[in-house]
Amino acid sequence: MALGGIFLFGVLFSIVLDPAYATTTLTSSATGPLVVGRDSVALYCRSQIPNADYLWNLDGEALPGDNRYQITTVLSKANSTLTISPVSMNDTGNFTCEAISGSTTETSNAVRLTLTSNQGSSPVDIPDSSSRLSGVAIHNIVIGFMAAVVLIRVGAPL
Incomplete structure (x- = not known):
């Protein structure tokens, strides 16, 4: 959930975005079942929050210290x-990432890794994010709302 605020005409407007419209998304490189002890997987967290720092979670808890986990963040x-x-049975669960910048914190959708100990078929559950609003769309909605507040404040007809 994204939290933020806009101070306008002496009033602080809080913005809380539904996770369905989040600008921080998580995807996976997995294209099929992941075999414990053999396969590797990359989880990609992308955010439109400027200068974000990232925290990774497994089942709502901070990612445990483990040398199998390598985290990289691009300079931008x-x-x-x-x-x-490689993946292990300890990696079964819901992974999320948090993008944090100043007073703004946003948690991504969850990616659940379901693992197998052999060549058998186990799904990797990745929620569809194609119906999410882009950050630009959310920005335009907020700007439109602020313009309406200004018009109401100065008495202009809508």
Whole structure:
């Protein structure tokens, strides 16, 4: 959930975005079942929050210290990658990332890794994010709302 605020005409407007419209998204490199002890996977967290720092979570808790987890963040801070090599049964669960900048914190959708100990078929559950609003669309909605508040404040007809 994204939290932020706009101070306008002496009033602080809080903005809370529904996670369905989040600008921080998480995807996976997995294209099929992941075999424990053999396969690796990369999770990609992308955010439109400027200069974000990233925190990674497994089942709502901070990612445990483990040398199988390698985290890289690009210099622009537009995304962070968690590489797990090799996967283990301890990696079963919901991974999320948090993008944090100043007073803004946004948690991504969850990616659940379901693992197998052999060549058998186990799905990797990745929620569809194609129906999400882009950051630009959310920005335009907020600007439109602010313009309406200004018009109401000065008494202009809508």
